[in-house]
Amino acid sequence: LRAKRYPDSVGIGHYQIDLHPTTGGDNYIDFATLPFEIPLGALIPRRLKNLIPAAKNIGTTHVTNGCYRLHPIEWNIGEVAGALASQSV
Incomplete structure (x- = not known):
């Protein structure tokens, strides 16, 4: 079992x-995920x-941003x- 693969x-x-809650209340969500790839796209x-x-600020959904936003x-x-910027010069 694995997350989606990206070429x-x-x-x-x-x-x-x-x-974390976006509208107040106690609706914090925290659950395990599989390793996932970061697509260049x-x-x-x-x-x-x-x-x-x-x-x-990369292109993610609200839910997947819950994984991507961490340090x-x-x-x-x-x-x-x-690295991409250095190759673009």
């Missing part, structure tokens, strides 16, 4: 989904040129964004 994967993440905007998102994954994404 343009630039890294692997493994962190539980960690969602999540770092390339569709309607904008000369911008490389990194960290919390170990952010550091991986930031390193990839830097």
Whole structure:
């Protein structure tokens, strides 16, 4: 059993989904996940040129952002964004 594979994967993440309440109340969500890939496509905007998102602003859903937004994954994404920028010059 594994998470979805991406042909343009630039890294692997493994962190539980960690969602905090957005409207008040006690609806905190925290549960285990499988290791997941970070697709390069999540770092390339569709309607904008000369911008490389990194960290919390990559293309994710609200739920998957519960895994991507944590520091170990952010550091991986930031390193990839830097490498991508250096190759773009």
